[in-house]
Amino acid sequence: MKTAFVQTTVVFSALFLSLFSYCLKAKTIPAVPLKPPNILWIYVEDMNDWMGAYGDNTVATPNIDALAKQGVRFTNAIMPAPVCSSTRSGIITGVMPTALGLHNHRSSRDKNAQIYLPKGFKTIPEVFQQHGYQTFNMGKDDYNFHYQRQQLFSIDPLTERLKKYRANPKANVKKGEIFPLSELVNQQPFFGQIQLEGGKDKAKALQPVALTEMVDKLPPYYPSHPSFLKAWARHYEQIAITDQRVGKIIAELAASNLLNNTAIFFFTDHGMVLPRHKQFVYEGGLRVPFVISWPQANAQLRTKGAVRDDIVNGIDIGTTSLGLAGIPIPSVMAGDNVFAHNYQEKSHTIATRDRLDYTFDRIRAVRTKDFKYIRNYFPERAYMQAQYRDLHPKKFPFMQAYKTLYSAGKLNSAQALFMAKRKPNEELYDLKTDPDEINNLASQPSYEKILKQHRLLLDNWQKAGNDQGQYPESDAGVAAVIKRWEQHCISPECQNYRKKQLMN
Numbered sequence: 001m002k003t004a005f006v007q008t009t010v011v012f013s014a015l016f017l018s019l020f021s022y023c024l025k026a027k028t029i030p031a032v033p034l035k036p037p038n039i040l041w042i043y044v045e046d047m048n049d050w051m052g053a054y055g056d057n058t059v060a061t062p063n064i065d066a067l068a069k070q071g072v073r074f075t076n077a078i079m080p081a082p083v084c085s086s087t088r089s090g091i092i093t094g095v096m097p098t099a100l101g102l103h104n105h106r107s108s109r110d111k112n113a114q115i116y117l118p119k120g121f122k123t124i125p126e127v128f129q130q131h132g133y134q135t136f137n138m139g140k141d142d143y144n145f146h147y148q149r150q151q152l153f154s155i156d157p158l159t160e161r162l163k164k165y166r167a168n169p170k171a172n173v174k175k176g177e178i179f180p181l182s183e184l185v186n187q188q189p190f191f192g193q194i195q196l197e198g199g200k201d202k203a204k205a206l207q208p209v210a211l212t213e214m215v216d217k218l219p220p221y222y223p224s225h226p227s228f229l230k231a232w233a234r235h236y237e238q239i240a241i242t243d244q245r246v247g248k249i250i251a252e253l254a255a256s257n258l259l260n261n262t263a264i265f266f267f268t269d270h271g272m273v274l275p276r277h278k279q280f281v282y283e284g285g286l287r288v289p290f291v292i293s294w295p296q297a298n299a300q301l302r303t304k305g306a307v308r309d310d311i312v313n314g315i316d317i318g319t320t321s322l323g324l325a326g327i328p329i330p331s332v333m334a335g336d337n338v339f340a341h342n343y344q345e346k347s348h349t350i351a352t353r354d355r356l357d358y359t360f361d362r363i364r365a366v367r368t369k370d371f372k373y374i375r376n377y378f379p380e381r382a383y384m385q386a387q388y389r390d391l392h393p394k395k396f397p398f399m400q401a402y403k404t405l406y407s408a409g410k411l412n413s414a415q416a417l418f419m420a421k422r423k424p425n426e427e428l429y430d431l432k433t434d435p436d437e438i439n440n441l442a443s444q445p446s447y448e449k450i451l452k453q454h455r456l457l458l459d460n461w462q463k464a465g466n467d468q469g470q471y472p473e474s475d476a477g478v479a480a481v482i483k484r485w486e487q488h489c490i491s492p493e494c495q496n497y498r499k500k501q502l503m504n
Contacts, residue, residue, distance in 0.1 A: 037294060038184075038262040039128070039191045039321045040253070042246055045084065045140070046199030046278060047268040049289035050239055058217070059209065059240040063247035064291065067266055071293025073307050078349050078367050079314040082270045082278060082285030083356055087314055089144045092123050092152075094318045094333030096350065101468040102144040104355040110480035114146045121332060124318035125152045128191040131327045134184070139195025155190075181249075182256040191321065194249055198242050199272045205237035206244065219284075219436050220414045221276060223405050227398040228274070235272045263294035263324050265317060274398065275384065276418055279356050281365035281374055282437045286351050290317075294324065301339055310345040311367060312338050334465075348454075350461050354469045358481050358489035359387045362469050364462075366454045372437060373454030374427035383418050386490055414438050428454065475500075 051061035053068035054075070080090040080097055089102035097103045101115055108115040117123075125135040136155040141147075184190050214229040222228045246266065253259040267290040271277035277284035290312070294301060315335040322329050323337030336343055353363040362377035384403075389396045405411050406419040417438065428451050429437040441447040462470070478497045481489055 035261060036132075036189045036325055037296070038189050038258060039133075039325055040249075040262050040264050041193040041317070041321070042196065042249060042264060042266045043139075043193050044196045044198035044242055044266070044268040046270065046272055047239060047242065047289070048199075048235065048271045048277065048284060049268075049287070050236060051243070051289065053291065054289060058213065059207070059236045059243075061239060061243040063243045063250060064266060064289070067246070067250075067264060067293040068291045070295065071264075071291055071298050072301050072305070074290040074292075074312055075307060075309050076311045076367075076369075077267065077288050077290035077314070078286050078311060078351060079270050079288055080350070081352050081354075082280055083353070084140075084269045085142045085144050086352070086354070087269045088140075088142050090315045091317050092125070092143060093117070093121070094124060094315055094329070094335040096315060096334060096352070096465060097144065098352050098354075098467045098469050099334070099465050100145070103352055103469050104144065104473060104477065105357060106142075106484075107144045107355075107473075107477060107480075108146055110476075110483065113474065113476040113480040115144060116146050118332075122330065123147070123152055124321065125154075125191055127322060127327060127330060128325070129154055131325070133189050133191045133325070134187060135191045137193040137195070139193070181252045181258055184256070184258065189325070191325070196242055196245050197238075198268055199235055199238050199278075201238045201241050203241050205234075206240045207237075209233040209236045221418060221436060221438060222274070223402070223411055223415050225398070225401050225405065227401045231272075231274055231398055260296045261294075263292060263297075263321070265321065266291045266293075267314075267317060273389075273396070275389070275402070279353065279387070280383070281351050281353055281363055281372075283372070283431070283435065286365070286367070288314075292320075303341075304339070304343075308338075311349050311369065312336075312346070313349045348457055350458070352467075352469060355473060355481070355493075357388045358485035358491065358494070359385055360473075360491035360493045361385070364458055364467075364469075366457050366461075368454065368457075370430065370432050371450060371454060372427075372429045372431055373451070373458065375455075375458060376423040376425060376427070379423045379425050381423070381491075382421050383423055386488065391488065426451070426455075 050056040050058065052065040053061065053073055079087045081087045081103065083105045085105050085107075086097045086103055089100070090097045093100060093102070100117060107113065122130065125137070128135050134155050135153045137153045141149060211226065211229045211233055214232045215224060218224060218228060218232055250259065250264075253262055268288045270288065271285045276282050279285060292301060313335070316338050317335070319329045319333050319335030320337050320339060323340060329335070329337060348366055348368040351365040351367060353361060355361065361381055364375045364377070366373040389399045393400055402419065406416060411419065424440060424442065426442040427440045428442040428447060429439065430441060431437070442451055461467070473493065475497060478493050482494055482497065
């Protein structure tokens, strides 16, 4: 009996690997008839890639490192935007947020300014459901379109434990409580997301990071001020905490006998909270850690290498998930299956920044292998125009320190650059020689050819995708911003709307 079982297992394994090898030749991977894989996103907020797997051993990150060692690590994963709601909207739809009008942060929150997806459009979890998957999301949605959560995520409370978790998932994640994956054993395959707070995690440090260690780690565009050093050190602590939470999730998968056939996607929505990172299109805001590990099929995932240096965009996450599950990628989605046999590596990708809360702006970036091109559509508006960080001086003490040091003339040229009263029309950085993106080459004659090439890439993308950011936000949208943020919105868009209302 035991021999027969072993023989059956060997035959199934051979069949699975044969099918998997075959399906890598197609854009999407056909579903494995016997047992399709589970797909789990470990989705982290506000976190950079300062971990052992990415060459930074300041704090221990054994669990994330193990995922990378077993699976595939991407070194150039670029998010479509440097802020959560826009990026999340792009990932869950498989489409650049600008193509669907989802580019303005925290839009579609007011009933008078709703944004709807095109008729018949299915999000990533809805497509999974159409192919027999149960779906769940433990934590944050934050999508810039109108939706019903129960339509995207199908799992209802299965037990009192799960019901309690769903009632306050954020608090439970903070306490280390993990979604009870054991409830899914012997059920249909799942597509799920577990949200971790990452750079927002308030848990006590596992091992405090000394500020003295940060002096040499702080990038040259920040002043060596205690508030910046503390923020840098705290982020390392949050990364260590996040790694511990990842370990608990993996342990839960293993205990539930789900680990072997679960493709784990580990990634973050954008970079950490300091300016020039979160909300900005520099590498610190856009380039994130991205690891995929599927124990049963890691050898096949590594066909293109255990470490992938090619450029991928965040919108590829959802479509790659569909591909690994053997589900055809809808033609309306722009994302790719990065493991498909015929996948063509990207020569470049685009990232966008538009309105963030009550801060109106429009910035576009082209990321190629060696260069970053940035176009500022409102150069007269400072990088550091009025923004949400200003409202929380105790939470973000570095903001006042930055302004005070600038006013006192105590910043060097690299540090003062970001406090300038206006932005350049264009920026071009050589990422190989200038990874901190300080030396703007846009006006250098020797880089004129490269500048023109990147301009053309952006122009062509905008024409092909009908970038919705080129159109002013609707009056209803601006009214919703004023309703939420009141006097804090001093951007021209809010001022003009108020004038218009007075005239009427």
